[in-house]
Amino acid sequence: MENYKKTKIVEKPCPLPFTNLPPDIIEMKVKDGSKIRNLMGYAISKMELDSVRQILFTGSGKAVSKTITCVEIMKRRLKELHQITKVLFKQIEEIWEPIVPEAGLDALTVKRNIPAICVLLSKDALDPQEPGYQAPGS
Numbered sequence: 313m314e315n316y317k318k319t320k321i322v323e324k325p326c327p328l329p330f331t332n333l334p335p336d337i338i339e340m341k342v343k344d345g346s347k348i349r350n351l352m353g354y355a356i357s358k359m360e361l362d363s364v365r366q367i368l369f370t371g372s373g374k375a376v377s378k379t380i381t382c383v384e385i386m387k388r389r390l391k392e393l394h395q396i397t398k399v400l401f402k403q404i405e406e407i408w409e410p411i412v413p414e415a416g417l418d419a420l421t422v423k424r425n426i427p428a429i430c431v432l433l434s435k436d437a438l439d440p441q442e443p444g445y446q447a448p449g450s
Contacts, residue, residue: 313408315417320407329398329430330368338364342371342379351382352389359390365435372402372428383431396432397444401425 338358340351358364367386371379387393404424410417432438438445 315411315415316408316420317411318406319409322405322407324403324405326400326402326428328368328370329400330396330432333368333432334366337366337368339368339370340382342369342375342382344374344378346375346378348378348382348385352385355382355386356389359386359433359435367433369431369433370428373426376427376429379429379431383433386433390435392435392448394434394436394438394448395446396434396438396442397446398430399444400428400430402428 338355340355342351355367355369359367369379369383369386383395387395402425404426406422406424408420408422410419440447
């Protein structure tokens with residue numbers, strides 16, 4: 313790979329693993345460089361409103377641990393939240409171009425699966441039979 317440079321990364325869209333989500337649900341897309349203080353300030357202010365019943369946290373790759381941290385902070389600040397956690401893999405494609413085009417090397421496409429997590433928090437009761445369910449206070 314010393315003769316190549318990474319030129320592009322394409323993330324394949326991944327459908328959410330939850331069905332029957334309201335169309336106006338707040339989705340917190342946690343990135344590796346996101347500041348927890350900023351994420352939590354927004355998320356907590358929204359969840360304290362009576363009209364907002366659910367919030368969805370998603371993160372992939374290096375942001376998985378930060379996503380879990382945000383969820384745990386939210387559960388500590390707002391008691392009685394029901395939780396469903398789904399772990400999945402997201403596919404990304406890396407495009408590698410040769411450093412010296414005259415060397416006769418072809419471009420490479422590398423497909424990788426990276427871990428991702430989706431956590432649904434709800435003020436209303438969720439299906440306890442759903443895999444990944446956690447009751448409030450557990």
